Amino acid sequence: TAKQKQSGTMVYHPGLDAHSQESLSLLSELRRAVEHNELRLYLQPKVDLHTGRILGAESLVRWQHPQRGLVPPMLFIPFAEQTGFIRTLTTWIIEQSARAWREMYAHGLDLRLSINLSTRDLLDQDLPAKLEQLIKTHDMNAQVLCLEITESAIMDDPQRAQQTLERLHELGFKLSIDDFGTGYSSLAYLKRLPVHELKIDKSFVMAMERDLDDAKIVRSTVDLAHNLGLRVVAEGIETAKAWKLLDALHCDEGQGYFIAKPMPEQEFVAWVQAWQA
Numbered sequence: 073t074a075k076q077k078q079s080g081t082m083v084y085h086p087g088l089d090a091h092s093q094e095s096l097s098l099l100s101e102l103r104r105a106v107e108h109n110e111l112r113l114y115l116q117p118k119v120d121l122h123t124g125r126i127l128g129a130e131s132l133v134r135w136q137h138p139q140r141g142l143v144p145p146m147l148f149i150p151f152a153e154q155t156g157f158i159r160t161l162t163t164w165i166i167e168q169s170a171r172a173w174r175e176m177y178a179h180g181l182d183l184r185l186s187i188n189l190s191t192r193d194l195l196d197q198d199l200p201a202k203l204e205q206l207i208k209t210h211d212m213n214a215q216v217l218c219l220e221i222t223e224s225a226i227m228d229d230p231q232r233a234q235q236t237l238e239r240l241h242e243l244g245f246k247l248s249i250d251d252f253g254t255g256y257s258s259l260a261y262l263k264r265l266p267v268h269e270l271k272i273d274k275s276f277v278m279a280m281e282r283d284l285d286d287a288k289i290v291r292s293t294v295d296l297a298h299n300l301g302l303r304v305v306a307e308g309i310e311t312a313k314a315w316k317l318l319d320a321l322h323c324d325e326g327q328g329y330f331i332a333k334p335m336p337e338q339e340f341v342a343w344v345q346a347w348q349a
């Protein structure tokens with residue numbers, strides 16, 4: 073396929089057989105990536121849409137491949153989920169996020185970091201204990217970490233997901249429903265989960281300026297979140313107009329290319345200082 077030609081054996085594609093040669097070599101490349109520090113932590117700021125203040129950032133992983141350059145997560149995260157390697161990746165990302173949080177804190181920034189969890193992570197019985205240990209090691213408060221979970225990851229095994237989420241909530245972590253509106257969630261079910269925030273999927277946000285239906289979906293999601301006592305975040309803000317519209321709809325927070333693209337963590341502190349100056 074075109075994708076294979078472009079990137080050799082390394083990319084995930086839907087037809088990839090988990091036991092094929094291609095798949096085995098991708099898995100060994102990923103193992104090497106972790107051992108040889110080829111993964112990079114990128115951060116994308118989240119702002120208060122009313123005041124413009126920076127509230128935190130989302131941690132997003134990239135793979136700095138020695139031959140292929142910067143590989144986006146969609147080319148290896150789905151594969152990592154399929155093979156179970158995602159647990160290693162998630163451990164890496166939470167450790168790096170905690171370390172980055174410490175460094176930002178040392179620079180006088182008290183921000184919240186959001187971390188993406190996958191289906192497999194929600195089924196991992198050890199995850200709450202791992203996260204608990206992590207915040208002890210880095211002497212941080214659990215509530216500075218927000219864990220983003222998609223509706224479909226929850227619906228894979230709702231009972232087990234609920235147990236994990238309850239445990240994470242008891243430990244003090246904030247929980248967010250990511251890509252809200254794209255999954256097959258049951259609102260009755262979501263109501264019972266100890267979540268703190270809904271994140272409106274970028275497909276609605278990016279379309280709302282030209283499509284009235286998308287604008288209505290955004291408006292009703294904001295109202296739904298607020299009626300349930302949740303904070304609401306819009307991702308995919310690409311224009312000043314989108315920001316204005318979302319603020320007018322009382323959406324609390326936003327994230328998107330108009331504010332900043334995800335950037336290497338080393339650039340983040342200077343970026344925040346310049347933004348706030």
Ligand code: C2E
Binds near residue numbers: 146
């Ligand atoms: P996501 O969790 O929905 O993350 C938001 C994605 O939207 C990011 O893509 C971000 O760069 C992109 N985005 C943000 N603002 C805009 C905008 O204004 N316009 C457009 N067009 N895009 C915007 P990215 O970094 O390529 O990540 C893609 C997906 O890969 C993420 O979607 C998430 O599902 C997954 N992912 C990334 N890092 C991790 C990770 O560390 N762990 C896990 N489990 N998944 C991750």
Ligand code: CA
Binds near residue numbers: 130188220250
């Ligand atoms: Ca996310």
Ligand code: CA
Binds near residue numbers: 251274307
């Ligand atoms: Ca999202």
Ligand code: CA
Binds near residue numbers: 251
């Ligand atoms: Ca998404």
